[in-house]
Amino acid sequence: MVDDAILIYASTLAADMRHVIPHDVHDPFLYIEVDGAPHVAIKSLEAARMRDVPGMTVFPLDELGFDDFRAAGQDPDLAELSTLVAACRKLGVTHAAVPPTFPLEVADHLRANGVEVRVDRDLFVQRRRVKTPHELAGIRRAQVAAEAGVSLVADAMHRATVDADGGLLLDGAPLTCEDLKDRIRSVFLRNGCEDAGMIVAHGAQTCIGHHAGSGQIFEGEPVTVDICPRDIASGGNSDMTRTFVKGDIDDELAFYYDIVKKSFDATLAAIRPGLPVAELHRISCEPIEAAGQPTQLTKKPGEVLDEGYFHSLGHGVGLEVHEPPSLNQNDAVLVAGDVIAIEPGCYRQGFGGVRLEDIVLVTEDGYELISDYPYDLVPVSLPRGK
Numbered sequence: 001m002v003d004d005a006i007l008i009y010a011s012t013l014a015a016d017m018r019h020v021i022p023h024d025v026h027d028p029f030l031y032i033e034v035d036g037a038p039h040v041a042i043k044s045l046e047a048a049r050m051r052d053v054p055g056m057t058v059f060p061l062d063e064l065g066f067d068d069f070r071a072a073g074q075d076p077d078l079a080e081l082s083t084l085v086a087a088c089r090k091l092g093v094t095h096a097a098v099p100p101t102f103p104l105e106v107a108d109h110l111r112a113n114g115v116e117v118r119v120d121r122d123l124f125v126q127r128r129r130v131k132t133p134h135e136l137a138g139i140r141r142a143q144v145a146a147e148a149g150v151s152l153v154a155d156a157m158h159r160a161t162v163d164a165d166g167g168l169l170l171d172g173a174p175l176t177c178e179d180l181k182d183r184i185r186s187v188f189l190r191n192g193c194e195d196a197g198m199i200v201a202h203g204a205q206t207c208i209g210h211h212a213g214s215g216q217i218f219e220g221e222p223v224t225v226d227i228c229p230r231d232i233a234s235g236g237n238s239d240m241t242r243t244f245v246k247g248d249i250d251d252e253l254a255f256y257y258d259i260v261k262k263s264f265d266a267t268l269a270a271i272r273p274g275l276p277v278a279e280l281h282r283i284s285c286e287p288i289e290a291a292g293q294p295t296q297l298t299k300k301p302g303e304v305l306d307e308g309y310f311h312s313l314g315h316g317v318g319l320e321v322h323e324p325p326s327l328n329q330n331d332a333v334l335v336a337g338d339v340i341a342i343e344p345g346c347y348r349q350g351f352g353g354v355r356l357e358d359i360v361l362v363t364e365d366g367y368e369l370i371s372d373y374p375y376d377l378v379p380v381s382l383p384r385g386k
Contacts, residue, residue, distance in 0.1 A: 005096040006033040007117060009084070009106045015319035016099045018235045019128050019135075023049060028103075030084045034091050041087035059087050081106065085113040099124040125324045130337030131236075135318060136361070138234025139339055140370060143359060145191035145229035146240040147373045148385025149184040153200065153225045155381035156180060157217070157246045166219045168246060177202060177213035184227060190386045193229035196237050196321050200225055206243070206355075207307070207347035219247040222352040222377075226343075228321045237321045239341040240371060241357030244379040255291070256346040256354040257377055262287035263344035264356050264375070267313065271360055271367035273336040277313075278329045284313045284344045293346050296328065307348050314341040317359050338362040339370070 008031040010017040012024050020031060020038060029042040037057070040050055044060040051058050064086040069079035084106065088096075097120040098107065107117050131139065160168040160175050168175040177200040185195050201213030203221040217223055226241040245253065267284040285295040294308035312328035317339045325332035327340060334340070339361050347353025358371040373382065 004035075005088075005091070005093040006123075007031065007088075007093075007096040007098050007102070007110075009098075009103055010101065012235070014099075014101060015128065015235070015323065016101070016124050018319050019132075021050075021053065022134055022234070023053075025050075030087060030106075032087060032091055032093060032096075034093065039087070039091060041084055059090065064090070081109040085110060085115065088115045097123050128318060129316070129324065129335055131318055131339055131361075134234055135236045136339070138231035138236025139238060139317065139359070140236075141191070141233075142193055142229045142231040142236055142238035143240070143370050144385045145188050145193040145231075146227055146238040147371065147382075148187045148191055149227045149229065150225050150240060150242050150373060151382050151384040152183055152187050153180050153223070154242075154244060154379035156183070157223065157244055157379040158381050160217075160246060162219045162247065168217045168219065174216040176216050178215075180225075181213070187385065188229045191229070192233060193231055195228070196230035197228035197239075199227070199241075203352050204350050206352035207349050209311075217246070220245065220250060222253055222354060224352075224355055226355065226357065230321075235319045237317055237319070238359055238370075239317050239321055239343075239357060240359070240373070241343055241355050242373070242375065243354045243356065243377060245377045246379065249377055252348070252351065253354065253377070259288050259291045259293065260344050260346050260354045260356055261375060263309070264342065264358075267342050267344065268360065268367065268369065271334065271340075271342075271362060273334055273338075273362055273364065275334045277325050277327050277332045277334060280334070280342075281313045281328050284327075284342070285309060288344065288346055309344060309346050311343075311345065314343045314357070317341050334362050336362055336364045 008017050011028045012018045012021050032039040039057040041059045047058050047060045061083045064083035066079050066083050069082045095116045098117045100119050100121050160170045163169050180200045181198050201211050202217045202223045205211045205213055206222050206224040223244045228239045230237045263284045270283050285297050288309045289295055299305045314327040316323040316325050341359050343357030345355030356375055361368040
């Protein structure tokens with residue numbers, strides 16, 4: 001009997017499944033890992049492609065008794081559940097670890113038929129912390145798409161003219177957040193990516209959490225471009241933010257930019273394996289606190305902070321845009337192979353602010369900045385991607 005198996009039941013839209021299966025499977029199926037060896041119980045339609053996965057043993061549902069279960073009067077859903085039990089019995093699985101997202105219906109059916117499953121969040125977090133070569137290659141491709149999208153916004157703002165009311169015009173039409181987001185999505189597709197999250201916000205919107213942004217952009221106001229392309233081939237994501245201003249830069253905005261850039265630089269320089277993320281977060285707060293702005297470390301317990309540096313430093317990036325480790329006050333420690341997004345910012349409600357973000361690979365002896373794009377507030381068009 002096997003009592004240390006790993007089970008995942010999902011489609012490859014789920015990051016835990018995509019981590020072990022490199023191609024798209026749209027319907028959920030059962031992945032069974034025993035002593036490191038992968039197996040799947042899956043519909044016959046997907047069996048041929050699944051056999052191309054190195055080391056994979058494939059159990060089509062028909063071979064697991066699906067037709068017999070149907071003949072015995074089970075409906076298709078119950079018959080499929082019964083085949084999952086059969087697959088576990090075939091491999092001698094009696095106990096298994098599952099991710100927090102494991103479906104309750106499947107867990108209940110397995111338990112009722114002698115397969116005990118337990119949620120092990122940390123196990124599945126650690127499995128994905130160190131990126132595979134396939135995932136890392138996809139993340140790098142997604143970063144190219146991110147830079148192409150940011151460059152598109154910079155180019156549009158650079159070419160834009162200013163109307164009498166201060167509104168920006170591009171080719172005679174109002175330059176809006178909505179229009180820029182549509183254009184960015186087209187750039188993503190040209191670079192083999194899809195949209196996994198996008199912000200193009202202006203003015204006071206830039207201080208409202210994850211406000212997606214709307215309306216015409218105006219001269220002199222901040223424009224936050226925070227975009228997350230996902231590489232279609234691998235599922236790997238990137239996450240990149242720049243802040244641009246067309247025209248004269250307000251003194252307050254220049255002040256925010258200066259302290260955010262100092263925070264970004266100090267944080268980047270400190271990245272190394274073994275560093276507690278709480279210390280990295282603290283380092284990012286220092287320049288902003290020194291300038292008299294509030295941070296999560298200076299706020300009172302229970303206080304809701306919505307100005308200054310009111311969010312955490314960032315997060316892990318991989319098959320999900322936001323994944324462990326979270327870069328705030330917690331017990332996680334950076335490991336070589338992590339990809340993290342660092343994104344300090346500073347803002348004032350009703351005015352807006354500045355945020356800068358890039359993804360960084362933690363290496364054995366420090367870090368690699370995956371981005372290659374400047375941080376200036378002045379939008380300058382640069383050739384990136386396709």
